[in-house]
Amino acid sequence: MEKQFAILSKRWGTSFPNLKLVRSDFQKIRFKKIERPYFFFGNPPFVTNRKGKSRWNNLFADFVETSLKNINGVGSLQFILPLSVAFSRDYSDLRKCMLEHNRNISLSHFDNIPDTLFKSGKPEHTNSNKANSQRCSILTVRPADTLRIRSTSLIRWSKYDRKEILSQSPQYHEISSYRFNDQFPRPENSLILKYITQSLGGIQLSSLLSNNGKCKLYVSVVARNYIGFREGHVPNSHQLCFSSKRDFYRALLILSSDLFFDYWRTIGDGFHVTKGNILNFPLHDHLDEVVFPKLTTTQRIWADRDKYRKTKLNSGKITSSYDFSKRMPSLMKEYWFLKQETKC
Ligand SMILES: C[S@@+](CC[C@H](N)C(=O)[O-])C[C@H]1O[C@@H](n2cnc3c(N)ncnc32)[C@H](O)[C@@H]1O
Known part of the structure; x- marks a missing residue:
């Protein structure tokens, strides 16, 4: 600390005559x-x-x-x-x-x-x-x-x-x-803040899930630049069950979209994708209007998922996940475009 003050004194050409340094346990002062x-x-x-x-x-x-x-x-x-x-x-x-x-x-x-x-x-x-x-x-x-x-x-x-x-x-x-x-x-940006604020108190992504659903989606528990999806219930993945293919694709599109990624960057810890992060994602009233026309594309991307596979070496083991972030249609841009259209 003395060293720091000496550096600052020199840099600013000043001195700190009234400064008294106390060395003590902060909790006991x-x-x-x-x-x-x-x-x-x-x-x-x-x-x-x-x-x-x-x-x-x-x-x-x-x-x-x-x-x-x-x-x-x-x-x-x-x-x-x-x-x-x-x-x-x-x-x-x-x-x-x-x-x-x-x-x-x-x-x-x-x-x-x-x-x-x-x-x-x-x-x-x-x-x-x-x-x-x-x-x-x-x-x-x-x-x-x-x-x-x-x-x-x-x-x-x-x-x-x-x-x-x-x-x-x-x-x-x-x-x-x-x-x-x-x-x-x-x-992450002002749009996602607006999206979350407008959707608070409404239904959440958890409403798409069904405990005994046969259609299963596996989401990686960590993320950096994209939300990853896994094949089967491997360690370090969240299992999400849906009762219909339609809900499966709705969730897949939303979770791989820019909208969810920005939301996760806004409220997540920047590394872990928790089940809470996924389940609490707010579904805005108008979101389905943007999502539904894209389900056929989403289905096609999923069928072609091998093209989006990424592998990496983790503690000597090769793990793979799918990265659809570059291919999935943007929900963010269209969502706001749609809102403006509705207003006109
Ligand atoms: C993260 S370091 C920061 C050191 C310095 N401020 C710097 O930026 O280089 C935290 C400092 O708090 C001191 N420290 C730990 N417990 C303390 C306590 N109860 N009271 C005062 N200082 C404490 C540690 O010895 C350590 O030097």
């Missing part, structure tokens, strides 16, 4: 009531708490909670945190604490592929996902007259764009009036 508001900032530890030690699973949340309590309605904070702060049920109460006062809350989110926010990674992990740096969110909380929440997409960038991406302000989406499963979403 008793923050005095002072006239001026507190400002907490930093990169807290991402460390799992021992069972029963805290109400939170991870120490970063203790840092955030303590800071929120001490800034009250007047101070500010800025922390680099794991992405899970935005969506995990474990931190639902922490998000509620953020909303206790009128505040400006901004979140920018950073993926861990192709480039990573922290360059060093975690050398003790050989698994490439863990060896890479985590997906992170930068949380900024400032006092305000009304509550306002803004959030970016889960930003991805190549190492060539690193300097530019990390030196500019990202594009924020207004999510103040938005709640989806209690999350702070990471809107």
